[in-house]
Amino acid sequence: MKSTFILISTCILLYSFINQEVAAEVSGFTNPTDTIVLDTLFVNETTTTDHFQGFKIKRGGDLIFRFIITNLLNYSLDISASSGDGGLIIDHYTKRILKPKELEEIVYIFHTKGREGGFSKTMTVAYKPQGESYKNQKVILRGVSGVIE
Amino acid sequence: MQEPNIITKVILTQPQSFIEANLPRLCYLVTGVNPIDNKSVSVSLVDNGGFQFTKLSDENSFNYSNAGIKDKNDFLKKLDEYFNKTNQAITDAFANQKIKTQFFPRAYMKPISASPNYNSKGAVKAVVSWTAVYKIEIPAYENPITRRTEYANLINGGIEITLSAGGKILSFKYNLLPVSSQKSAALYKVVADESAVPQLVYLLNKNTNTVAPFYLSATETAYIPASRESIPPDEEPGEAFKNPMGFDKDRIVVWLMNPDVKKRKLKIFDFFAPRKKDSDNNLPAGAKLIRLEPASETDENTPCVYWWEGSYHQKDFPERSLGKNNNIITELSGQVLQNDVEHLLSRISSYEKKQDEYDKVIKSIRDFSKKLLTKEQIDNGLIKLNSSLQLNKNDKPATILTWQKVLSDVYNPKVNETTNFFDEVLILPLSYDWFMEDKNSITPTLSTYYEETWQGDPLLNRFVGDSGEVVLDENDLIKVKSELLNLRSFVLKTAAKNSPEAAWLQNLTKESLNRIKLIVFVHSATWHYRTEKYAESAALENSFGVFKLSPVLNLLIHEFTGHSNFLFFATGTKPDGTPSDRHIDVKDTEATWNKVSKSGLGSLKQNEDFIDHLYQSHRALGSIALAVIISKISNL
Numbered sequence: 001m002k003s004t005f006i007l008i009s010t011c012i013l014l015y016s017f018i019n020q021e022v023a024a025e026v027s028g029f030t031n032p033t034d035t036i037v038l039d040t041l042f043v044n045e046t047t048t049t050d051h052f053q054g055f056k057i058k059r060g061g062d063l064i065f066r067f068i069i070t071n072l073l074n075y076s077l078d079i080s081a082s083s084g085d086g087g088l089i090i091d092h093y094t095k096r097i098l099k100p101k102e103l104e105e106i107v108y109i110f111h112t113k114g115r116e117g118g119f120s121k122t123m124t125v126a127y128k129p130q131g132e133s134y135k136n137q138k139v140i141l142r143g144v145s146g147v148i149e
Numbered sequence: 150m151q152e153p154n155i156i157t158k159v160i161l162t163q164p165q166s167f168i169e170a171n172l173p174r175l176c177y178l179v180t181g182v183n184p185i186d187n188k189s190v191s192v193s194l195v196d197n198g199g200f201q202f203t204k205l206s207d208e209n210s211f212n213y214s215n216a217g218i219k220d221k222n223d224f225l226k227k228l229d230e231y232f233n234k235t236n237q238a239i240t241d242a243f244a245n246q247k248i249k250t251q252f253f254p255r256a257y258m259k260p261i262s263a264s265p266n267y268n269s270k271g272a273v274k275a276v277v278s279w280t281a282v283y284k285i286e287i288p289a290y291e292n293p294i295t296r297r298t299e300y301a302n303l304i305n306g307g308i309e310i311t312l313s314a315g316g317k318i319l320s321f322k323y324n325l326l327p328v329s330s331q332k333s334a335a336l337y338k339v340v341a342d343e344s345a346v347p348q349l350v351y352l353l354n355k356n357t358n359t360v361a362p363f364y365l366s367a368t369e370t371a372y373i374p375a376s377r378e379s380i381p382p383d384e385e386p387g388e389a390f391k392n393p394m395g396f397d398k399d400r401i402v403v404w405l406m407n408p409d410v411k412k413r414k415l416k417i418f419d420f421f422a423p424r425k426k427d428s429d430n431n432l433p434a435g436a437k438l439i440r441l442e443p444a445s446e447t448d449e450n451t452p453c454v455y456w457w458e459g460s461y462h463q464k465d466f467p468e469r470s471l472g473k474n475n476n477i478i479t480e481l482s483g484q485v486l487q488n489d490v491e492h493l494l495s496r497i498s499s500y501e502k503k504q505d506e507y508d509k510v511i512k513s514i515r516d517f518s519k520k521l522l523t524k525e526q527i528d529n530g531l532i533k534l535n536s537s538l539q540l541n542k543n544d545k546p547a548t549i550l551t552w553q554k555v556l557s558d559v560y561n562p563k564v565n566e567t568t569n570f571f572d573e574v575l576i577l578p579l580s581y582d583w584f585m586e587d588k589n590s591i592t593p594t595l596s597t598y599y600e601e602t603w604q605g606d607p608l609l610n611r612f613v614g615d616s617g618e619v620v621l622d623e624n625d626l627i628k629v630k631s632e633l634l635n636l637r638s639f640v641l642k643t644a645a646k647n648s649p650e651a652a653w654l655q656n657l658t659k660e661s662l663n664r665i666k667l668i669v670f671v672h673s674a675t676w677h678y679r680t681e682k683y684a685e686s687a688a689l690e691n692s693f694g695v696f697k698l699s700p701v702l703n704l705l706i707h708e709f710t711g712h713s714n715f716l717f718f719a720t721g722t723k724p725d726g727t728p729s730d731r732h733i734d735v736k737d738t739e740a741t742w743n744k745v746s747k748s749g750l751g752s753l754k755q756n757e758d759f760i761d762h763l764y765q766s767h768r769a770l771g772s773i774a775l776a777v778i779i780s781k782i783s784n785l
Binding site for chain 2: 049051080081082083084085086087089090092093094095096111114115116117118119120121122124126133134141143145146147
């Protein structure tokens, strides 16, 4: 299980290095366990926003958004993931501290039950040098949007 | 007919239909402002009876008094004159209807607070307005033991009036029905006079020790709850006792009632018998407990953990003594409140000395924790809190305006030298219900517009759901702002053009929206929440003694913290120990509850995030809720 995860992560990482601009565009999700793997998020002293659009989802199930975050800086980062809610919450990540060049998987879950029509949700990843105040925090927003049919 | 289990007192009132039918006229007589087609004011009916008036801009203010307000006594004196004059004016205006109503029932009105409001910006603290809250207190009966007159208070509302420093009426909340006369002073007597409907009766619920208003049904023998606090006394259950096993999200946080009360038949309850102040465990009624899993369905006792006098304890309590409502008022309610406040203080210490603005929140809680409120102060505090911060579903914009003001007064972190958090926040008082109001009409204009414009657009379709959400992304914000300006024009072509929402929209400008960096949407179901513990993954159980804010206001506090400017925007831990944000899912509570039920509180290893799961309340968000409550009840 762990080796599969490392393999998938490495593939995603390599893919993302080659073409960071391509967003995952997938349709027809029907199962509660469906997972959308987003591009790797590289932290490089920036405040960025990226969007993944065009998802078409069948109503009812839970949808998982998953991505890898990589610290490209030469110092450790304190990371915090959050969501704007509206059905989207953090499912899990394990490390708050990300050492240089270290990877971490962040998983969100979107509950579509009771929702229909267009959706646009935002995942927020904040980071700051380890040990510094939250006032030195930088924020990366990752938007996912589409339609619940 | 005699009802020995409850104390009743008949007060005749004018029906809400009287206010409804005469709202513009009453508003003019009371505030001096003609509300018809007046976009500078918002006037709406209050759900429980009465109406409210809010000034949205400074134009055309009614200058009640030309002379400025000098001090508190001067303020109350001016209000007294005002009540006199207005009562006379209303009597004259409705002379042909032969209404005996004293619109302001001065004999029963008692001021519980009168205080200045200061400007929240700038270096100089200047008084900008004065607010007074009056409760309605009715002599109920003579207590044969003490020979004192006992009073019943209308606890779900009162009269709140705010005058500018120059004497202009800025807001007015008449949160009751006009009292027309007192029918009888007799104890234990319900007089069914059906000539004036509805009648309001105040019932003492012996299970919760609260007095709350009910309407008397004109057609059947029944009490109709007239407020959220109006809980009819329970009948003795006929079924065999069964102690529920397993996790039930609505029975995790419970409150101790007098353990013997529910075992006794209500109909033979002797109100004047000496009351047992403490339970077997020396805990007063109203104490907050965490109900754990009982040993078996037949066990009449249930293990509970609780915080009392500085530490956690675990003991068994009779299952029948565990109530689902914190509205339990006794002589010891002050002690219960103080305990809850001290508990929270002990839990938020890790946030201290990290942000100046939040340190002020902690200081206000610490200062308040040293006060022991009397029962009367608790009663008055409830009235003031309910009068000031009650959700009025008929006027969401006015409610939101009030809430945002009180929130920014208690906690408004600096974004930079010139900007504070709430300068950049827009809470939408719009709702799915409002858009859908004309859905069944012949020309469903607004609802059709909503379906075509909002519902299909991923960036705008944010009103449907069971919680709320925030918009932070720059592109999303541009879209929402642009659509709000479109809606501002469009709404004037619809049947909703005179709604408070339409008036609110007219006050939006491109310039005012430019500074907004966070827009909060409240979902359709959330506006109707009353006692819900969660709004999806937002925990809402932020109660302190008998005090608790509206679930919607608790949800808003949760939503604001989705912004990274907040100290505690992303602090939390999942039950498995991995990081989380401020969300607490019902599954988190269930996992933590299972752990504590099996292995005791020690299994949580004093991790405050796990305590949050168990108490169904994020401690930092709870502290903001408490600071709001304190701001309303500390000066009684």
